[in-house]
Amino acid sequence: MAAKLSLKLSNKSPRQAIKKLPASLELPADATVEDAKQAVARQSGISDFNRIGLFDPETKKILKNRKALVRDEAGVVKAGELVVKDLGPQIAWRTVFVIEYFGPILFHVLVPLLRPYIYSFGSWAYKNETETPMSQVQWLLFALFNLHFLKREYETMFVHKFSANTMPAFNIFRNSAFYWLLAGLMCSVDIYRPGSSSDRNDLVLLDYFGIGLFAVCEVCNWIVHQHLASLRKPGGTERGIPNCIGSNLVTSPNYMFEVLAWVGVILISRSFAVVMFIATGTFYMRSWSRGKERALRKEFGDRYKAKRYTMLPGLI
Numbered sequence: 001m002a003a004k005l006s007l008k009l010s011n012k013s014p015r016q017a018i019k020k021l022p023a024s025l026e027l028p029a030d031a032t033v034e035d036a037k038q039a040v041a042r043q044s045g046i047s048d049f050n051r052i053g054l055f056d057p058e059t060k061k062i063l064k065n066r067k068a069l070v071r072d073e074a075g076v077v078k079a080g081e082l083v084v085k086d087l088g089p090q091i092a093w094r095t096v097f098v099i100e101y102f103g104p105i106l107f108h109v110l111v112p113l114l115r116p117y118i119y120s121f122g123s124w125a126y127k128n129e130t131e132t133p134m135s136q137v138q139w140l141l142f143a144l145f146n147l148h149f150l151k152r153e154y155e156t157m158f159v160h161k162f163s164a165n166t167m168p169a170f171n172i173f174r175n176s177a178f179y180w181l182l183a184g185l186m187c188s189v190d191i192y193r194p195g196s197s198s199d200r201n202d203l204v205l206l207d208y209f210g211i212g213l214f215a216v217c218e219v220c221n222w223i224v225h226q227h228l229a230s231l232r233k234p235g236g237t238e239r240g241i242p243n244c245i246g247s248n249l250v251t252s253p254n255y256m257f258e259v260l261a262w263v264g265v266i267l268i269s270r271s272f273a274v275v276m277f278i279a280t281g282t283f284y285m286r287s288w289s290r291g292k293e294r295a296l297r298k299e300f301g302d303r304y305k306a307k308r309y310t311m312l313p314g315l316i
Contacts, residue, residue, distance in 0.1 A: 003029055005071060009040065012055055012085035020044045021084060027070060034066040040084055050090040050166040055083035066165065067237040090166035096175055097156040101149045103180030104187075108145045111188040112138075119194055132194040136201045141191050141269050144214060145183075148261070151218065159229050163237040178284075182277040190273035197270035210267030217261035220245055224254040241296065241304055251296065251310040252289035259285070259312065286316050 005027045011017040022043045027036055033054060041049035054063045058075035060083075076082055111118060112134060119125055119132075134142075191198045224244055231240030246253025262278040289310035296304045310316060 005029055005031065005077075006080070007070075007076065008079075008081040010057075010081060010083055012053070012083045016086060018044050018046070018084060018086050025082065029071060031070050032066065033063045033068050033070060033073075036070050036082065037066070040082075046086065048090060051087050053085040053087045055085065057081045057083050064164070065237050066163075087168055089169040091169040091172055092166055093162040093164060094156055094160075096167060096172050097160070098153060099172060100176050100179045101152040101156065103176060104149045104183040105146055105153075107180070107184030107188040108142060108149075111192050112142060115192060115194075118189065125194070127194075134192065135199045137198050137203065137207065137268065138192055138196075140203075140207075140211075141198055141265065144265055144268070145187070148218065149183075151222065155222075155225055159225055161229050161232045161234065161236070163232070163239075178280065182273075182280060186273045187271065187277055190271050191269055198268075207268050210264040212264070213267070214261045214264030217257040217264065221254055221257035221261060224257060228254065239295065239299060241300055249307075249309070249313050250289070251293040251307045252285070255285040255289050255311040256313075282311075282316075285311055289316070 007025050007027065009021055009023060009025050011021060020043075021040070025036065025039055025043070027039060031039075034049075036054060037052040038049040040054070041047070041052050044052075046052065055061065056063060056073060056075035057079040063073060063076075070082075071077060115132075115134070116128075125132075190196060193199070224242075224246060227244035228242060231242070232238055242251075242253070244253065246256055250256050259278060259282055262274065262281075266274050266278070293307055293310045297306055
């Protein structure tokens with residue numbers, strides 16, 4: 001019979017201590033981090049084990065890989081201790097993404113429907129559907145925005161595989177604000193406004209180039225997401241080395257194609273609001289792609305060909 005692992009437990013935050021936290025915990029030798037979280041939650045009287053955060057007592061870092069064996073966490077085994085914190089109410093990552101992407105869809109449906117009320121003032125005021133109808137370019141952008149975010153919703157539900165179960169529930173407000181306020185409210189109000197830069201019926205060469213760029217990059221982004229999903233087993237946390245379209249150029253080709261697709265939308269809309277949206281998104285994706293590059297180098301060493309650029313060749 002394999003020896004069991006006995007660990008001391010201590011609260012990370014004395015002011016927000018888990019009152020019923022046991023002094024120690026005994027785990028099977030093959031217990032994972034998730035097994036340990038479940039055991040701590042059960043013995044502490046906490047119904048949702050995802051609220052439990054386990055930390056390395058030496059590095060003070062949270063144990064992120066829920067499938068990692070506790071016995072392989074050197075700092076934990078050396079100290080014979082797990083540091084525990086109640087992370088508060090949690091929400092599933094998949095749920096967060098579904099809610100995030102629903103916002104732009106909602107605004108890009110409601111604003112065209114409510115044009116008579118939203119644009120009832122100013123020099124460019126809505127008059128009626130005969131004098132100030134939605135233009136062909138505005139309807140085109142309506143289709144592109146909704147196609148993009150419906151694709152995102154589908155990928156969230158049926159393609160993406162998340163390494164973590166949940167995140168703090170409060171984060172949903174911070175995460176959703178970007179999509180709901182920028183891609184949703186700001187972009188829709190600007191694009192569907194009578195007299196806006198998108199209020200045009202004639203498509204020129206630049207518009208057709210933008211449509212082509214959007215279409216090609218959306219397809220490429222879809223291919224990359226399918227490939228990334230194939231690198232992880234259902235319910236797994238393992239990371240693989242990407243080997244797909246664009247991965248020879250940058251660490252995160254999905255971000256590269258994402259940005260380029262939105263450049264296509266910018267060329268069509270000529271909207272400063274869309275520029276602000278994707279510029280803000282690029283700022284975040286830059287950080288995420290660099291984090292991914294560091295993680296790949298650390299985990300795979302010489303097996304991974306290090307990239308100079310993480311999302312945009314020659315730039316980022």
